[in-house]
Amino acid sequence: MPPKRKAPPAAQPSAKAGRSSRMSTPGAGTPRSYESADEVEEDDGPVDEVLERDIDKNIDIFSLDHYQKKHHIREPLPHIFGDHDFSYLDLKKDHQNRPLWIDPQKGRIILESFNPLAEQAQDFLITIAEPLSRPTFMHEYALTTHSLYAAVSVGLSPQDIINTLQRFLKTPLPEEIRTFITSCTQSYGKVKLVLKNTKYYVESPDPNMLQTLLKNPKIGPLRVQGTEEITTSAAPKIGGLVIPGTKNAAGVKQANGLQQGGGEGHEGQPVQESDIFATLNEEDDDDQEVTHSFEIADRDVETVQKECLNLGYPVLEEYDFRRDEVNANLDIDLKPGTQIRPYQEKSLSKMFGNGRAKSGLIVLPCGAGKTLVGITAACTIKKGVIVLCTSSMSVVQWRNEFLKWSNINPDDIVAFTSDSKGNVFTGSTGIIVTTYSMVTQSRARSYDADKMMKFLTGREWGLMLLDEVHVVPANIFRKVTSSIKTHSKLGLTATLLREDDKISDLNFLIGPKLFEANWMELSKQGHIARVQCAEVWCPMPTEFYDEYLRAPSRKKGLLYIMNPRKFQACQYLINYHESRGDKIIVFSDNVYALKAYALKLGKAYIYGGTGQAERLQVLENFQHNPNVNTLFLSKIGDTSLDLPEATCLIQISSHYGSRRQEAQRLGRILRAKRRNDEGFNAFFYSLVSKDTQEMYFSSKRQAFLVDQGYAFKVITQLANIEKTPGLAFASPGERRELLQKVLVENEGMEDEDITDDLFHSGTMGRKKKKGAARRTAGTLGELSGGQDMAYIEQNKRMNQSLKKGKGKKESSAFFKKIDREKARRAAG
Numbered sequence: 001m002p003p004k005r006k007a008p009p010a011a012q013p014s015a016k017a018g019r020s021s022r023m024s025t026p027g028a029g030t031p032r033s034y035e036s037a038d039e040v041e042e043d044d045g046p047v048d049e050v051l052e053r054d055i056d057k058n059i060d061i062f063s064l065d066h067y068q069k070k071h072h073i074r075e076p077l078p079h080i081f082g083d084h085d086f087s088y089l090d091l092k093k094d095h096q097n098r099p100l101w102i103d104p105q106k107g108r109i110i111l112e113s114f115n116p117l118a119e120q121a122q123d124f125l126i127t128i129a130e131p132l133s134r135p136t137f138m139h140e141y142a143l144t145t146h147s148l149y150a151a152v153s154v155g156l157s158p159q160d161i162i163n164t165l166q167r168f169l170k171t172p173l174p175e176e177i178r179t180f181i182t183s184c185t186q187s188y189g190k191v192k193l194v195l196k197n198t199k200y201y202v203e204s205p206d207p208n209m210l211q212t213l214l215k216n217p218k219i220g221p222l223r224v225q226g227t228e229e230i231t232t233s234a235a236p237k238i239g240g241l242v243i244p245g246t247k248n249a250a251g252v253k254q255a256n257g258l259q260q261g262g263g264e265g266h267e268g269q270p271v272q273e274s275d276i277f278a279t280l281n282e283e284d285d286d287d288q289e290v291t292h293s294f295e296i297a298d299r300d301v302e303t304v305q306k307e308c309l310n311l312g313y314p315v316l317e318e319y320d321f322r323r324d325e326v327n328a329n330l331d332i333d334l335k336p337g338t339q340i341r342p343y344q345e346k347s348l349s350k351m352f353g354n355g356r357a358k359s360g361l362i363v364l365p366c367g368a369g370k371t372l373v374g375i376t377a378a379c380t381i382k383k384g385v386i387v388l389c390t391s392s393m394s395v396v397q398w399r400n401e402f403l404k405w406s407n408i409n410p411d412d413i414v415a416f417t418s419d420s421k422g423n424v425f426t427g428s429t430g431i432i433v434t435t436y437s438m439v440t441q442s443r444a445r446s447y448d449a450d451k452m453m454k455f456l457t458g459r460e461w462g463l464m465l466l467d468e469v470h471v472v473p474a475n476i477f478r479k480v481t482s483s484i485k486t487h488s489k490l491g492l493t494a495t496l497l498r499e500d501d502k503i504s505d506l507n508f509l510i511g512p513k514l515f516e517a518n519w520m521e522l523s524k525q526g527h528i529a530r531v532q533c534a535e536v537w538c539p540m541p542t543e544f545y546d547e548y549l550r551a552p553s554r555k556k557g558l559l560y561i562m563n564p565r566k567f568q569a570c571q572y573l574i575n576y577h578e579s580r581g582d583k584i585i586v587f588s589d590n591v592y593a594l595k596a597y598a599l600k601l602g603k604a605y606i607y608g609g610t611g612q613a614e615r616l617q618v619l620e621n622f623q624h625n626p627n628v629n630t631l632f633l634s635k636i637g638d639t640s641l642d643l644p645e646a647t648c649l650i651q652i653s654s655h656y657g658s659r660r661q662e663a664q665r666l667g668r669i670l671r672a673k674r675r676n677d678e679g680f681n682a683f684f685y686s687l688v689s690k691d692t693q694e695m696y697f698s699s700k701r702q703a704f705l706v707d708q709g710y711a712f713k714v715i716t717q718l719a720n721i722e723k724t725p726g727l728a729f730a731s732p733g734e735r736r737e738l739l740q741k742v743l744v745e746n747e748g749m750e751d752e753d754i755t756d757d758l759f760h761s762g763t764m765g766r767k768k769k770k771g772a773a774r775r776t777a778g779t780l781g782e783l784s785g786g787q788d789m790a791y792i793e794q795n796k797r798m799n800q801s802l803k804k805g806k807g808k809k810e811s812s813a814f815f816k817k818i819d820r821e822k823a824r825r826a827a828g
C-alpha cells in the first residue's frame with residue numbers, strides 16, 4: 001500500500017498550476033527536491049488547526065499556492081502527478097472557453113463535458129479517437145493508430161485533425177502529438193482497394209505510392225498482366241448526392257422538420273455555423289481528386305492487404321456502388337414514414353461520407369436500433385445484401401424488420417437457416433438473411449443447403465451486414481469474408497469488447513470503427529431507458545462460508561451463487577418489483593442455480609435445454625400474461641432477445657469478470673417500452689456474496705458500464721427483508737439442509753456448464769477438448785443421482801402450468817367456435 005497522503009485541495013490542473021510550474025520546472029519528471037508530503041503533514045500539526053489558522057488569515061485555502069506553501073513544496077506538482085505532470089504546457093489565455101486537455105505522452109484526451117463547446121468537440125473526438133470513459137463531467141479518449149486510421153477513412157486529412165484539435169485544446173498542441181498524428185495519417189488512406197465493375201484495383205491519389213508498391217517483390221508480380229501499369233481517373237464529386245443516412249435523406253428530413261431545425265445529429269438544437277467538424281467535411285466534399293490505380297486479381301486481395309499493412313500503408317476498402325453497372329440494382333427504399341434518428345444518421349454518414357461505401361463497424365448500445373442502421377445502409381447501396389446473424393431467431397427478426405422499414409418485395413428477401421433452406425429469390429438480386437454457422441459449417445450439407453451455398457459464393461454482393469460482431473470468433477469472419485465476395489461490409493455491435501482481446505482482428509477483417517454512440521446521451525434523449533444500477537451485497541451464513549473457504553475453486557462458485565442470503569435478496573427484490581408492476585428478468589449463467597431458484601420461487605425459466613415451443617410459450621406469457629411477471633433466463637438470453645416489457649433485471653450468477661456480458665444484459669432493459677413514461681427508471685441489480693471472489697468479478701464486470709457513465713450503488717442492507725412473507729431459508733436448519741443438498745447434488749461437478757451457449761450447436765469454431773467429458777446442460781443434479789424430487793415436481797409446476805393454461809385456452813376457443821357454428825346453423 002502506498003503511504004496515505006492527503007489529497008491536494010485544488011489538485012485540478014489549473015491556470016495557476018501552469019504558471020507556477022513554468023517558473024520553476026521546464027518539463028515533467030524533474031528530480032524530487034521537496035520533502036515527503038507525509039513528513040510535512042506531521043510538522044504542520046492537526047489539519048483542523050491549520051485550516052482554521054489560514055481561514056483566519058483570509059487565505060484561500062483551496063488554492064494551489066496555499067497547498068504548496070503549507071507543504072513546503074518548491075517544485076509543485078511532480079509529487080502529486082508523477083510522470084503525469086503536464087503543467088509545463090502553456091495554457092491559452094481563453095482556456096476556459098476550450099473543452100480539451102491532452103496528455104502529450106500517451107495521446108489521452110480529456111473532454112470537459114460541461115463546456116459549451118463540448119458537443120462539437122465530442123463529435124470531432126468520436127471521429128479521431130477511441131472513447132475510453134464517459135462519466136458525467138469528464139470524458140476520456142485515446143488517440144490510437146487505429147482511431148486515426150478511421151478518421152482518415154471518413155475523409156479527414158492530417159491537417160484537418162491537427163487544426164481542429166488546436167482549436168479545442170486549452171494548451172498548444174504538443175509537438176509529440178502533432179508528430180504522432182502526421183506519422184500515422186500520412187500513410188493511412190494513401191492506398192485504397194476499390195472494386196469497380198467487379199474488378200479489384202489498388203488505388204491512390206499519389207502515383208509515387210503506387211510505384212513504391214509495384215516495386216515491392218510481393219505486390220509487384222500480383223498486378224494483373226496485360227493491363228496498363230497505372231490508370232488515372234478523377235474521383236467522383238459528392239455534391240448533391242442523396243443518400244439515405246445522410247442529411248439529404250427523406251427520412252432524415254422528416255425527422256429534422258419535427259425537431260424544428262435540429263440537424264446534424266443533435267435533437268432540438270439548430271445546426272451551428274461554427275460546427276467546425278461539419279465545415280471540414282463540406283470543404284472536403286468540394287475537392288475533386290485525381291486517382292491512380294492498378295488492377296489485382298480477386299485471389300490476391302488478402303495478400304496485397306497483408307503486405308501493404310506490413311509496409312505501413314493499411315489499405316482502405318471502398319465501394320463505388322453508384323458506378324457499379326455490373327451488379328443488378330435492388331428495388332429497395334425506406335418506407336416514406338421512416339424517420340432515422342440523428343445518431344443513426346450520423347453513424348451512416350461516416351460510412352457514406354464521400355459517396356462511396358466504406359467497410360467498418362458501427363457501435364450503438366443495445367436497443368438503439370442497429371437493425372435500422374443496417375437496413376438504411378442496404379437502401380443506400382441498393383445491390384444484393386447478405387445479412388449474417390447469430391441465431392435463427394435473429395434471422396426471423398431481421399427479415400421482419402426489413403419488411404417493416406423498407407418497401408422490399410417479400411419475395412426478394414429470403415431466410416436461409418437449418419429450418420428454411422428456401423428458394424432463391426425470383427428477381428435478379430435480393431437479400432439473404434442467414435446465420436454465421438449456416439455459411440461456415442464444415443459438415444456435409446443437405447442438397448438444398450448446398451445449392452444455396454453455391455448461390456451465395458458464386459456471385460457478388462453489394463453489402464454484407466454482420467450482426468453482433470463482438471461475439472463471433474475471428475476465424476469465423478475469416479471464413480465468411482473469404483468465401484462470400486462482397487463489395488462492402490458493415491459490422492454492428494453494442495460493445496467492442498472481447499475478453500479475448502481479439503477485437504483488433506476486426507479492424508482488419510471488417511474495417512475500422514466508424515462510429516460509437518454515447519450511451520448516456522441516448523438515454524437522456526429517451527432513445528434507450530434510464531437505468532438505476534445497484535450491487536447488492538449478500539453476507540454468507542457461517543456454515544456456507546466455512547464450506548466456501550475449504551472448497552476447491554470450481555465449487556466455490558456454486559456456493560456463492562447458492563448462498564441462501566442471496567436467494568432471500570432475490571426473493572425480496574422480485575416481490576418488491578412485482579408489486580410495483582415491473583416485469584423482471586433474473587439472469588443466471590449457472591443452470592443448476594437457475595432451476596433451483598426458479599422452482600423454489602415458482603417462476604418460469606428458459607435455458608439452453610428448453611425446447612423451442614416451450615421457449616416461445618414462456619416468452620409469450622411473460623409478455624402478455626399479467627400473472628407471469630418474472631422470468632429466469634440463462635445466458636442464452638444475453639443477446640438478441642427482444643423483450644421490451646422487461647423493466648427490471650436481477651443477476652444472480654454471471655460469467656466471471658465479463659464486461660461484455662454485463663453490458664449485453666443491461667441491454668435487455670434499455671429497450672423498455674415504458675422508457676418515456678414520466679419519471680420512469682429501469683433497474684439492474686447484481687447480487688454478490690460478500691467477501692467472496694464474486695465481489696472481485698463484479699467490479700471487473702462493471703468497468704465498461706461505469707465507463708459509459710453508469711453509477712453502481714452498493715446496497716448492504718435490504719430494509720425489512722426479514723419480514724418478507726414466506727422468506728426462504730429463514731431458519732438455520734433450512735440453510736444447513738440447502739448446503740447439504742447443494743454439495744450432494746453437485747458432487748463431481750464440471751468446472752462450468754458451457755453447453756448453455758448461444759452457439760451451442762458447436763459449429764462456431766469452438767473446438768471440443770480432446771478427451772474432455774461430454775457436457776450437458778442443466779442435468780448435473782441428475783448425474784449425481786441425488787436430485788431432489790420436490791424440486792422436480794415444482795419444476796414441472798410453473799412451465800407446465802403455462803402449457804396447461806394454453807391448452808385450455810385453445811380448446812375453449814375451439815369449442816366456442818364450434819358452439820358459434822352450431823348456433824349459426826341453428827339460427828339459419
Ligand SMILES: Nc1ncnc2c1ncn2[C@@H]1O[C@H](COP(=O)(O)OP(=O)(O)OP(=O)(O)O)[C@@H](O)[C@H]1O
Binds near residue numbers: 369370
Ligand atoms: N428510427 C427509429 N424510429 C423508430 N423506432 C426505431 C428506430 N430505430 C430503432 N427503432 C426501434 O427500436 C427498437 C430496437 O431496435 P433494434 O432491435 O434494432 O436494436 P438493436 O440495437 O439491434 O438492439 P440489440 O443490440 O439488443 O439487438 C426496435 O423496436 C426498433 O423498431
